[in-house]
Amino acid sequence: MEKKSLWAKLTASREASLLVVLAVLLIVISILSPTFLSFTNVRQILLNNTLTMVMALGMLCVMLTAGIDISITSTLAFAGMTIGMLQKYDILHNTFLLFVIGSAIGLVCGFLNGIIIAKGKVAPIICTMGFMYIWRGMAYVISGNAWASGQDVAGFSDFGKDGSIGPYIILLVAYVTFFIVMKWTRFGRRIYAVGANPEAARISGINVDRTITSVYMIMGFLAGLAGVLSVSIYASAQPNMQYAKEMDVIAACVIGGVSMSGGRGSVVGTFLGALIIAIIAKALPLVGIDAIAQNLVKGIIILAVVILNVITQRMMDRQNLLRREL
Amino acid sequence: MAGKSGREISAVPQGGIKKTLLSWEGALLVVFIAINIFGVIISPNYNATNVLREMQKYLAEVFIMFGMGFILVLGDIDISVGSIVCLSATMACLSGNAGLPFPIVVLITLGVGLICGMINGLIATQFTELPTMIVTLGTQIIFRGIAEVSLGSGGSVSMQDVKGLMALGTKIGPFSISFILVIVSAIVFITILNKTSFGRKLYAIGSNKTAARYAGINVEKLRFICYSLIGFLAGVCGLFLLASLYGANTTTGNGFEMEVIAMCVFGGIATTGGKGNLIGGFIAAFVIICLRIALGQRNINTQLILVIIGAMLIVSVVIPAISGAITAKKKRASVN
Amino acid sequence: MKKKVLSVLLSTAMAATLLVGCGEQAAETAAPAAEEAAEAVEEAAPAEEAAAEEAAATDGATYAIVTKSAGNPFNERTASGFEEVITAAGLNCVVQHPESATADAQIAVIQSLISQGVSSIAVAANDANALTAALAEAKAAGIHVLTLDSDVNADSREVFCNQAGVQEIGQTLLDAVLDLTGGEGQYAILSATSQATNQNAWIDAMKSIAESDEKYSKLELVEVAYGDDEPQKSTDQTQALLQNYPDLKVICSPTTVGIAAAAKVLQDQGSSVKLTGLGLPSEMAEYIGDDDAHSCPYMFLWNPIDLGRLAAYTSIALVNGDITGATGDTFTAGDLGDYEVVEIDGATQIILGAPFKFDASNIDEWKSVY
Numbered sequence A: 001m002e003k004k005s006l007w008a009k010l011t012a013s014r015e016a017s018l019l020v021v022l023a024v025l026l027i028v029i030s031i032l033s034p035t036f037l038s039f040t041n042v043r044q045i046l047l048n049n050t051l052t053m054v055m056a057l058g059m060l061c062v063m064l065t066a067g068i069d070i071s072i073t074s075t076l077a078f079a080g081m082t083i084g085m086l087q088k089y090d091i092l093h094n095t096f097l098l099f100v101i102g103s104a105i106g107l108v109c110g111f112l113n114g115i116i117i118a119k120g121k122v123a124p125i126i127c128t129m130g131f132m133y134i135w136r137g138m139a140y141v142i143s144g145n146a147w148a149s150g151q152d153v154a155g156f157s158d159f160g161k162d163g164s165i166g167p168y169i170i171l172l173v174a175y176v177t178f179f180i181v182m183k184w185t186r187f188g189r190r191i192y193a194v195g196a197n198p199e200a201a202r203i204s205g206i207n208v209d210r211t212i213t214s215v216y217m218i219m220g221f222l223a224g225l226a227g228v229l230s231v232s233i234y235a236s237a238q239p240n241m242q243y244a245k246e247m248d249v250i251a252a253c254v255i256g257g258v259s260m261s262g263g264r265g266s267v268v269g270t271f272l273g274a275l276i277i278a279i280i281a282k283a284l285p286l287v288g289i290d291a292i293a294q295n296l297v298k299g300i301i302i303l304a305v306v307i308l309n310v311i312t313q314r315m316m317d318r319q320n321l322l323r324r325e326l
Numbered sequence B: 001m002a003g004k005s006g007r008e009i010s011a012v013p014q015g016g017i018k019k020t021l022l023s024w025e026g027a028l029l030v031v032f033i034a035i036n037i038f039g040v041i042i043s044p045n046y047n048a049t050n051v052l053r054e055m056q057k058y059l060a061e062v063f064i065m066f067g068m069g070f071i072l073v074l075g076d077i078d079i080s081v082g083s084i085v086c087l088s089a090t091m092a093c094l095s096g097n098a099g100l101p102f103p104i105v106v107l108i109t110l111g112v113g114l115i116c117g118m119i120n121g122l123i124a125t126q127f128t129e130l131p132t133m134i135v136t137l138g139t140q141i142i143f144r145g146i147a148e149v150s151l152g153s154g155g156s157v158s159m160q161d162v163k164g165l166m167a168l169g170t171k172i173g174p175f176s177i178s179f180i181l182v183i184v185s186a187i188v189f190i191t192i193l194n195k196t197s198f199g200r201k202l203y204a205i206g207s208n209k210t211a212a213r214y215a216g217i218n219v220e221k222l223r224f225i226c227y228s229l230i231g232f233l234a235g236v237c238g239l240f241l242l243a244s245l246y247g248a249n250t251t252t253g254n255g256f257e258m259e260v261i262a263m264c265v266f267g268g269i270a271t272t273g274g275k276g277n278l279i280g281g282f283i284a285a286f287v288i289i290c291l292r293i294a295l296g297q298r299n300i301n302t303q304l305i306l307v308i309i310g311a312m313l314i315v316s317v318v319i320p321a322i323s324g325a326i327t328a329k330k331k332r333a334s335v336n
Numbered sequence C: 001m002k003k004k005v006l007s008v009l010l011s012t013a014m015a016a017t018l019l020v021g022c023g024e025q026a027a028e029t030a031a032p033a034a035e036e037a038a039e040a041v042e043e044a045a046p047a048e049e050a051a052a053e054e055a056a057a058t059d060g061a062t063y064a065i066v067t068k069s070a071g072n073p074f075n076e077r078t079a080s081g082f083e084e085v086i087t088a089a090g091l092n093c094v095v096q097h098p099e100s101a102t103a104d105a106q107i108a109v110i111q112s113l114i115s116q117g118v119s120s121i122a123v124a125a126n127d128a129n130a131l132t133a134a135l136a137e138a139k140a141a142g143i144h145v146l147t148l149d150s151d152v153n154a155d156s157r158e159v160f161c162n163q164a165g166v167q168e169i170g171q172t173l174l175d176a177v178l179d180l181t182g183g184e185g186q187y188a189i190l191s192a193t194s195q196a197t198n199q200n201a202w203i204d205a206m207k208s209i210a211e212s213d214e215k216y217s218k219l220e221l222v223e224v225a226y227g228d229d230e231p232q233k234s235t236d237q238t239q240a241l242l243q244n245y246p247d248l249k250v251i252c253s254p255t256t257v258g259i260a261a262a263a264k265v266l267q268d269q270g271s272s273v274k275l276t277g278l279g280l281p282s283e284m285a286e287y288i289g290d291d292d293a294h295s296c297p298y299m300f301l302w303n304p305i306d307l308g309r310l311a312a313y314t315s316i317a318l319v320n321g322d323i324t325g326a327t328g329d330t331f332t333a334g335d336l337g338d339y340e341v342v343e344i345d346g347a348t349q350i351i352l353g354a355p356f357k358f359d360a361s362n363i364d365e366w367k368s369v370y
Helices: A002-012 A014-032 A039-048 A050-064 A072-088 A095-119 A124-143 A156-160 A166-184 A186-196 A198-203 A208-234 A246-255 A267-286 A291-325 B015-042 B048-073 B081-097 B102-126 B132-154 B163-168 B177-195 B197-207 B209-214 B219-245 B256-266 B278-297 B302-335 C002-028 C032-044 C049-058 C073-088 C103-115 C132-140 C166-181 C197-212 C231-244 C256-269 C281-287 C304-320
Strands: B156-158 B247-249 C062-066 C092-096 C120-123 C144-148 C159-162 C185-191 C219-226 C248-253 C274-277 C298-301 C330-332 C338-340 C342-344 C347-351 C356-359
Touching (some): A014 A267, A039 A050, A039 C231, A050 A072, A050 A166, A050 A208, A050 A267, A072 A124, A072 A246, A095 A124, A156 A208, A166 A186, A166 A208, A186 A198, A186 A208, A198 A208, A208 C231, A246 A267, A246 A291, A267 A291, A291 B132, B015 B278, B048 B081, B048 B177, B048 B197, B048 B219, B048 B256, B048 B278, B081 B102, B081 B132, B081 B219, B081 B247, B081 B256, B102 B132, B102 B163, B102 B219, B132 B247, B163 B219, B177 B197, B177 B219, B177 B278, B197 B209, B219 B247, B219 C103, B219 C132, B256 B302, C062 C073, C062 C103, C062 C304, C073 C092, C092 C103, C103 C132, C120 C132, C159 C304, C166 C185, C166 C197, C166 C219, C166 C248, C185 C231, C185 C256, C197 C219, C231 C248, C231 C256, C248 C256, C256 C281, C274 C298, C304 C338, C338 C347
Parallel strands (some): C062 C092, C062 C120, C120 C144, C144 C159, C159 C347, C185 C248
Antiparallel strands (some): B156 B247, C298 C356
């Protein structure tokens, strides 16, 4: 009896079906490229996908409230370009302050999104689409057609250097914090409540508008942070950086079982989803797929993973239903 | 997203809502005229001949806008259209260069678009749990991926025999074929969406999927039809885009999905489904096109034009929200 | 009532955003005085084509350059070189950076320039094929069309300002690979996108030269990887190259984004693999050096400012009728010297010069220039 309920609990969770998918993926890749699961590779996967993984946390919160934010990589570029320019023109070189400024810019961008969506009752995709154009354009405008490059960000880029533990710590802290906040704090529960049923949440005394605004602020903050990290990890700031990569972040969340209609999704699932996206990107050149066909294969895998997830979920639901009938 | 729209059953076109919509479209018309006056003032070259000529490239996108209007009214979204344009244009060039006669090339171009749309529709209706944004994100990468593979290492192809394409670019009076076709399609699609039971069913689905299903509407069939339609229209776009490019490459059609969605939204079609009117989208498309042309002629920083369009988008969605809130307050006050 | 409120609100908002746009415009124009003259004429007789023509006649010829994309220092330097020569000659200059690095975006810009009735368009093509229709329209409108940096089909333009001969670049890069490998071993190429015309031409040249000469027979090209000019993807691809080919000796990256990303990966890892290719000195200063602490011993590039200048002189020569773009035409490009139109592989072109070598000895002097 005890065991059965644990099994039922396991199969009912989306993370379980996701783990199956992840395992299948890893087995296939390891057969094709036996050294794939080496320490160096895992380290590089995490480092090179820090941005997606960090932003996926914010997207989780946004999507939990049934929202979406497609302006994140534009915010990233704007924040990243700003701190890049600050260094290029020798205005500021303090790593800590640069992090603060970049994140603050993101926070402001997120606040604008949030306030318009919450107070103006504007569809999130539209509002963030407007800002997607605006912040990306602003990144170009402030860059004045220049890049911040290796020599400009010399000291600062040590933080994100291959071998530095900085990005990993940020990643770890972010995920642990969000895991705790989303699971055990009132704020976390509020986000779920607003997403699951805004009406009910309002009646039960939750300030829905404030929750929604804060969710977009979190997203903006993380996008700004990702902008700073991007400049540090790649030792360059270009106005087109991470262009169109918001879709990777959204895909990571959806693969991780976050529902786009709100109320459902977890930090663990998001992590697994982001990991799957990262592994696909890393594995494609390693397993010897022709360079030209890599995008095609990437698309097929993403779609296959999403559909596979649906099918396993359906099977699990059916089994659970059968068991209940017994 | 679909879940959110469920509460507004009243959004099916009727007296009150229609009035509001009309006012939005009226405002857009004013803006359209204003933009044109503005264009004439700021640029000495802003005249009918030049604008109609520069419009060619953008007109191709307007075709997709009609399909996107249908999809958005359903409460769905399709972000794979840019890739469908790329794939159909690529296939057109490859088949044309293989020596096939032009009418066959046209059929292939449209057929590729239609098939891509049907694939989207099939996945979206078979796996209804999946948000359509994710489905079409997957196919977006796949369709462009197929084009990349077929184009090979050069990644680019030019149409060798351009006679057929030149014929597509011919003008009847001052108007090009694509311009006339856009106008005709506008009349057809606006009528379908506003006047037929098919159109009303789309609004019903967009307002409340479950209710629509209970009312006996075959929701999945209609969704499938709409996805096939937008795919087909993306094929049409590919064809006319080709007429102003004479070649295709892996970046062809990049970002069209966002531009088209922007046109719809600026035209008052809500992404949450069940609301909006294609007339608005149609006028909005020309507002954006004329604005781009006018600012372009003054050689304004292209990135700044994007900032302006982004700001316009936000302003256009915030205004109805504010004015709506004001009227709601007034109503409440008068009731009290 | 509500309708009116809406209209007014919307129109006001539009007007406001547009005004912002126009404010920016003032800073953009190279020859504001002439522009104002055009406006004065315009105000007198709005919407009449005659006015436009008159304006064009009074303010002299306008020369346009269309770069590959905005937000790229290489393109910016090229455009500044172009602008410098045109304005020094007392002519009007229009610099247009398309909104993205695609042919689609360049079409819109070229169409706009046709409307403006410019005298010449110099374009750095994002695609060899997809600009054909637009450029044909420009030519039909009596506009002189030339390309720089990256070419289009030969019959779509009058002449191509090439930064350096394709064979020359291929030879230079291959010799660098030969030198850095010590005469034998594996090397890989990290390119931009699979459809970048000039990248593909250089890579093909490297391959054919390697086959034609015995001294390259011990070099083995293991892979051509594509980083799509994105730092993240270029990083992934570089790491994959290192992992898939443990015996790899040299990576050659003929693209500015790719070489910078690869340089960082190699330098951070302290890899023994060496790097060469084409890169901007300002981007690469951090990585160039002879010792093991630096990943790139030397690399090459041409002067983007001079490339822009050459395109400007060529534009002027074409408009004045000094040259027609036919093989054997000669003209003087200011202080750049004398140039001749040559034909290579069926494409008429003007070659700027040999690629310039950047190494530890001269990088400091160049890194602030471009």
